[in-house]
Amino acid sequence: MEKTQRTPTDEKNISYLARRRSNRLSFGMAVVVTVLVGWGGYVLGTRVNVLPSSNLSYGQLDEVYRVLVSKYDGKLDKQKLLDGAKRGLVDAAGDPYTVYFTADEAKEFSSDLNGKFEGIGAELGKTEGRLTILSVIGDSPAQNAGLQAKDIIYKVNDEETAKMTVSDAVKKIRGEKGTSVKLSIVRGGTGKDYTIVRDSITNPSVKSEVLNDGVGYMRITRFGDDTSSLARKAAQDFKGQNVSKVVLDLRGNGGGLLSAARDVSSLWLKDKVVVSERTNGVTTDTLRSESSPILSGVKTVVLVDGGSASASEIVAGALKDNGAATLVGEKTFGKGSVQTVENLAGGAELKVTIARWYTPLGKNINKEGIMPDKVVALSEDDVKAGRDPQKDAALAALR
Numbered sequence: 001m002e003k004t005q006r007t008p009t010d011e012k013n014i015s016y017l018a019r020r021r022s023n024r025l026s027f028g029m030a031v032v033v034t035v036l037v038g039w040g041g042y043v044l045g046t047r048v049n050v051l052p053s054s055n056l057s058y059g060q061l062d063e064v065y066r067v068l069v070s071k072y073d074g075k076l077d078k079q080k081l082l083d084g085a086k087r088g089l090v091d092a093a094g095d096p097y098t099v100y101f102t103a104d105e106a107k108e109f110s111s112d113l114n115g116k117f118e119g120i121g122a123e124l125g126k127t128e129g130r131l132t133i134l135s136v137i138g139d140s141p142a143q144n145a146g147l148q149a150k151d152i153i154y155k156v157n158d159e160e161t162a163k164m165t166v167s168d169a170v171k172k173i174r175g176e177k178g179t180s181v182k183l184s185i186v187r188g189g190t191g192k193d194y195t196i197v198r199d200s201i202t203n204p205s206v207k208s209e210v211l212n213d214g215v216g217y218m219r220i221t222r223f224g225d226d227t228s229s230l231a232r233k234a235a236q237d238f239k240g241q242n243v244s245k246v247v248l249d250l251r252g253n254g255g256g257l258l259s260a261a262r263d264v265s266s267l268w269l270k271d272k273v274v275v276s277e278r279t280n281g282v283t284t285d286t287l288r289s290e291s292s293p294i295l296s297g298v299k300t301v302v303l304v305d306g307g308s309a310s311a312s313e314i315v316a317g318a319l320k321d322n323g324a325a326t327l328v329g330e331k332t333f334g335k336g337s338v339q340t341v342e343n344l345a346g347g348a349e350l351k352v353t354i355a356r357w358y359t360p361l362g363k364n365i366n367k368e369g370i371m372p373d374k375v376v377a378l379s380e381d382d383v384k385a386g387r388d389p390q391k392d393a394a395l396a397a398l399r
Contacts, residue, residue: 223256255310
């Protein structure tokens with residue numbers, strides 16, 4: 001998901017799927033926020049909504065406002081009060097993926113999928129009520145400082161985060177290039193402080209290369225606006241270089257556009273169910289892969305971990321359930337709901353959960369995640385030593 005939720009996207013986060021703005025999204029992890037500057041986005045299908053009339057009585061809210069205005073010793077910002085009332089109404093739903101965005105936050109939310117940010121280069125979310133790093137972007141200030149997915153942020157600039165929302169934390173962590181932020185991190189029961197200098201980050205969502213023995217390696221860090229075209233180009237390059245095996249790396253990918261998840265799945269699957277959605281237990285939509293699977297029949301391993309969420313889980317689940325790939329790594333995050341983003345007056349937006357999504361074999365993975373076929377851990381010592389036993393296991397499984 002500073003951003004998300006590609007937030008999700010809420011960053012947030014990251015993000016955390018979608019088709020287009022003012023529409024449906026399926027955010028990658030708990031309000032995933034990309035600590036770079038934007039929010040993880042996951043938009044799904046444009047539509048015109050006719051809103052029902054409200055039976056709410058606003059007299060009590062107006063009473064609170066009038067007492068506050070008449071009694072409060074200090075200056076009040078009416079717009080902040082109004083935004084606070086809207087946010088409180090939405091937060092009372094008790095769903096971490098249903099979020100009110102102010103106009104400024106909505107702009108940040110939209111910027112995430114472009115892959116251009118200013119910040120530290122991490123995705124934030126709430127796990128078990130604690131502010132947590134969901135993933136870090138490669139060669140970012142966060143990664144270079146040594147931050148890792150699942151790190152708990154218990155202080156930002158010496159301020160405790162226990163009562164912070166993800167949005168509050170994002171505002172405190174993001175900032176202009178060249179400025180710094182202090183994060184107090186808990187990892188494995190041990191605390192450590194990190195001072196990180198923010199930077200500008202341009203991050204294409206897909207990177208690929210051909211390894212030894214004709215193995216194509218495709219790394220997707222988010223499912224954004226550029227993912228479909230970059231992933232297809234990588235697949236075409238693989239085909240042109242006679243690649244016979246592929247590793248698809250979705251570790252730390254917090255989610256993104258549903259259309260991109262479908263398009264990536266379509267590189268392996270021809271006219272197969274990718275994901276279905278249910279509202280109140282009734283199937284409301286089913287997305288199928290398209291008809292040009294460049295990598296159909298190519299032996300494939302998908303790398304996943306606890307930072308793989310939402311759109312990542314949709315792709316992993318679709319390839320696994322359709323027998324197109326095996327999964328290696330660690331259990332995924334477990335984000336199985338779909339959100340829609342509705343435009344509000346003044347540039348504000350409301351991201352609201354509208355459905356649950358299910359894998360082709362009918363499983364909703366919310367709070368459960370997807371267990372890989374082969375479980376391989378990646379320890380802190382591995383990271384420090386530059387080892388990647390998960391990738392090694394994936395390559396071994398292709399032999």
